[in-house]
Amino acid sequence: MPSKVAPQEKGRLHARNRNRELYDLNALTASVPALKGHIRVNEFGSASIDFSDPRSVKALNKALLHHHYGIRNWEFPNENLCPPVPGRADHIHHIADLLGGSNGGTIPLGDKITCLDVGVGASCIYPIIGVTEYGWRFIGSDVDSRSITSAERIIASNPSLQGKVECRLQKDPKSIFLGILGKEEKIDITICNPPFHASLEEAQKGTRRKIENLSGRKMKVPELNFSGINKELICDGGEYGFIQNMIRESKAFAKCCFWFSTLVSKHSNLKGIHRLLDESEASQVKTISMGTGNKISRIVAWTFISKEERKAWNAARWKK
Numbered sequence: 001m002p003s004k005v006a007p008q009e010k011g012r013l014h015a016r017n018r019n020r021e022l023y024d025l026n027a028l029t030a031s032v033p034a035l036k037g038h039i040r041v042n043e044f045g046s047a048s049i050d051f052s053d054p055r056s057v058k059a060l061n062k063a064l065l066h067h068h069y070g071i072r073n074w075e076f077p078n079e080n081l082c083p084p085v086p087g088r089a090d091h092i093h094h095i096a097d098l099l100g101g102s103n104g105g106t107i108p109l110g111d112k113i114t115c116l117d118v119g120v121g122a123s124c125i126y127p128i129i130g131v132t133e134y135g136w137r138f139i140g141s142d143v144d145s146r147s148i149t150s151a152e153r154i155i156a157s158n159p160s161l162q163g164k165v166e167c168r169l170q171k172d173p174k175s176i177f178l179g180i181l182g183k184e185e186k187i188d189i190t191i192c193n194p195p196f197h198a199s200l201e202e203a204q205k206g207t208r209r210k211i212e213n214l215s216g217r218k219m220k221v222p223e224l225n226f227s228g229i230n231k232e233l234i235c236d237g238g239e240y241g242f243i244q245n246m247i248r249e250s251k252a253f254a255k256c257c258f259w260f261s262t263l264v265s266k267h268s269n270l271k272g273i274h275r276l277l278d279e280s281e282a283s284q285v286k287t288i289s290m291g292t293g294n295k296i297s298r299i300v301a302w303t304f305i306s307k308e309e310r311k312a313w314n315a316a317r318w319k320k
Contacts, residue, residue, distance in 0.1 A: 012291035014093040016133075018068040019086035023048075028063035035059045058082045069132045073157035076150040080122035085129075088193075091263060091299065092129045094288050095191055098259060098301055099318075102310060108188070108318040111137040111164065116257075118176055118192035118246070119143075120167060122150035126191060127165040128158075138165045139187070141180045143173045177249045187257040188317065189301075190250075194242040194262055240269045247276045247302075254304035258313055261301035270298070277302050 013020045025047050029036045035049075038056035042048035049056040058078070064085040065071040095115075100107035113136040117126045120140025127138035142148050148167045155161045168180050181187065243262050250260045264270055270287070277285050282302040289298045305313065 013086060014090045016093050017086060017089050019064060019089060028067055031066040032059065032063035035063045054082060061085045065128065069128060070160060071128055071158055074154060076122035076154065080147065080150065083123055083125040085125070088125045089129050090290050091191065092126060092133060094290050094299055095189055095261065096134055098286065098288065099189060102258070103314055103318050107134065110135045112317055113137065113188045114139065114186065116141065116181070116187050116190040118190060119194070120147070120151050122147040124151035124154045124165065128161065131161055131164045140165060140167045141170050143170045145169055175249065176246050177253050181253055181256060183256065185256055186317065189259045190257060190261060192246065192262040194239050239264070239266055240272060243269070243273055244276055247280055251280055251304065258305065258310065259301050259303050261299055263297060264300050265297045273300055
């Protein structure tokens with residue numbers, strides 16, 4: 001008889017997250033039968049999957065998207081990052097609350113809302129969830145042409161996404177908004193899950209620690225359990241350097257976007273990011289905490305438009 005007690009609910013997840021309860025593996029395998037081959041008995045004596053195995057992780061997330069979000073075709077190269085659906089869904093729900101807070105407490109719905117996903121990735125995960133949950137329109141940018149091709153293939157093969165998501169290739173890897181947004185475009189919110197690491201060595205160290213926590217195995221060169229190519233995980237200056245560049249560029253599009261935002265995984269980066277935003281003279285800054293499993297992260301959002309400009313934007317774009 002197992003001596004440990006398994007948790008019954010993922011209590012840290014957002015209240016609207018469809019993934020709060022423990023996974024119904026019977027329902028998930030009915031959606032994606034291939035998941036059955038990845039199910040094992042865990043330390044609690046319950047059926048689960050090996051979260052240190054990238055193949056199992058991908059099969060689980062494919063089943064979650066099929067079962068909860070109606071996405072039947074979600075194929076992308078195995079070397080690309082496989083995002084954990086519950087965490088990405090939480091991000092979208094908190095962003096929806098941010099917009100709702102600027103709209104009298106009512107989350108704006110429908111394709112009048114345009115969201116720019118900086119680094120859409122091969123999986124197209126944020127647009128999938130944002131379109132399904134809130135009906136928003138998305139622009140997805142990426143520096144990797146293969147990721148753009150993969151995301152476009154996912155969009156084309158799922159009717160619910162067609163006409164809702166546009167992918168744009170960022171030809172300058174040092175730019176974020178420049179070359180992607182036109183000066184006259186209006187974007188209601190930008191989102192981003194920036195590259196986390198500054199080097200391959202740092203990425204491997206983090207993965208070794210994660211695998212040891214998940215499985216107890218020690219590996220010199222681990223296989224990334226969520227996969228991920230260098231461009232998705234690594235950039236000069238790591239997370240802080242990427243966000244620093246994003247804040248600097250956002251000023252050039254100050255009147256084009258209501259809210260800029262980014263995920264901040266490292267708490268140690270938060271103080272410097274707030275200092276940069278203060279120096280950039282953002283008119284409002286918000287920090288939103290969120291947690292999935294044992295991990296706590298936060299979203300930092302900022303805007304340059306005044307209160308009066310926000311009221312005009314709200315009336316023109318968000319009111320029915």
